[in-house]
Amino acid sequence: MSSFRELIEQAAVNQCPRQFTLALKDTMNVVSGKWKLPIIAALFYQKNRFKDLLESLEGVTPRMLSKELKELEINGMIERTVNNHPPVLVAYKLTESGKNIITVIDAMIDWGLLHRKSEMEMI
Amino acid sequence: MSSFRELIEQAAVNQCPRQFTLALKDTMNVVSGKWKLPIIAALFYQKNRFKDLLESLEGVTPRMLSKELKELEINGMIERTVNNHPPVLVAYKLTESGKNIITVIDAMIDWGLLHRKSEMEMI
DNA sequence: AGACTTACTATACAAAAGTATATCGTTTAG
DNA sequence: CTAAACGATATACTTTTGTATAGTAAGTCT
Structure with a gap:
C-alpha cells in the first residue's frame, strides 16, 4: 500500500x-460533487433503479442524477445494465472498484467523528 | 471506529x-476545493509561511491562499501564529486533527492506485 | 383512447468556486 | 528617500456546478 x-x-x-x-x-x-457520495451510499443500500435513487436522494433532480450516474459509469464506479424484456428496466450497480471506495468513506467517517470530538473538547 | x-x-x-x-x-x-489538499500536503512538507506556500503551490493566487487558509483555520485544521518581534512573521501549522487527516489522504491514495490498476486491466 | 410509469433529455437560469490584476500597510535594507 | 519583502485585501470577472421547469419516448394499465 x-x-x-x-x-x-x-x-x-x-x-x-x-x-x-x-x-x-x-x-x-x-x-x-454534491451527489456522488449520496448516490454511492444509496447503491450500497440496494437502490438500483433510476426511480429508486430519485426518491431516495431527497432534492436531487433527474438532470443531476442522470449526469452523475453517467460520470460514475465513465469512471468505472458503477455498471449500467438494461433489461430489454418489457418492461424495459435499467439497473445500476457498483463495480468492485466502486465497492472498494468504502475504505475511503470509512476513513472519512472515522476522521470526521474524531475531529468532531476534538472540536467539542476545545469549547 | x-x-x-x-x-x-x-x-x-x-x-x-x-x-x-x-x-x-x-x-x-x-x-x-482545488487548493485544500495541496495546502495540507505543503504544510506536511514544512512550508509554513504564506510566501513559502504561495511559491510551492503552483498557480495559486494570494486571494485563494488567504481564503483557504482562513477556512482551514476556522475548521480547526491549522493554527496561525504571529511572531511579533520584528520582522513580523506569520507561521501556519497543522493541528493534531489536521495531521490526522493523513489517514484519509492515505486511504484515498491507496484506493486511487488500486483503481488505476484495475482500470488499466480493463483495456 | 387516455392516463400512468420508467428513464431519461433540453433549455434556461442561479449560485458557488476560482482567476486576474492591482493595491495596501508595515518593516527593513541600501 | 526609495525600493523590496512579507502577508495579505479589493474589485471585477469567468468557469464550474447545481437548480428549476418542462418535455420526450416507449411501454402498461384501464
Whole structure:
C-alpha cells in the first residue's frame, strides 16, 4: 500500500510523488460533487433503479442524477445494465472498484467523528 | 471506529446513520476545493509561511491562499501564529486533527492506485 | 383512447468556486 | 528617500456546478 504518512515521516523527500498526486486526484474526482457520495451510499443500500435513487436522494433532480450516474459509469464506479424484456428496466450497480471506495468513506467517517470530538473538547 | 462497511454488511439498516452523514460532510468540507489538499500536503512538507506556500503551490493566487487558509483555520485544521518581534512573521501549522487527516489522504491514495490498476486491466 | 410509469433529455437560469490584476500597510535594507 | 519583502485585501470577472421547469419516448394499465 501507499503510505504517504511513511514518506512524510522519513522526510527524505520534499514533494509528493507524482503517482500519489494522480491517485489522489482520481479519488477526489469520484467523490466530489454534491451527489456522488449520496448516490454511492444509496447503491450500497440496494437502490438500483433510476426511480429508486430519485426518491431516495431527497432534492436531487433527474438532470443531476442522470449526469452523475453517467460520470460514475465513465469512471468505472458503477455498471449500467438494461433489461430489454418489457418492461424495459435499467439497473445500476457498483463495480468492485466502486465497492472498494468504502475504505475511503470509512476513513472519512472515522476522521470526521474524531475531529468532531476534538472540536467539542476545545469549547 | 465507525465502519460504515460493517453496517452495510449487516444490512440491518437501510439508511446511513445521521452521525455518520455529518462526519462525512465535515470531512468532505475540509478536503474539497482545488487548493485544500495541496495546502495540507505543503504544510506536511514544512512550508509554513504564506510566501513559502504561495511559491510551492503552483498557480495559486494570494486571494485563494488567504481564503483557504482562513477556512482551514476556522475548521480547526491549522493554527496561525504571529511572531511579533520584528520582522513580523506569520507561521501556519497543522493541528493534531489536521495531521490526522493523513489517514484519509492515505486511504484515498491507496484506493486511487488500486483503481488505476484495475482500470488499466480493463483495456 | 387516455392516463400512468420508467428513464431519461433540453433549455434556461442561479449560485458557488476560482482567476486576474492591482493595491495596501508595515518593516527593513541600501 | 526609495525600493523590496512579507502577508495579505479589493474589485471585477469567468468557469464550474447545481437548480428549476418542462418535455420526450416507449411501454402498461384501464
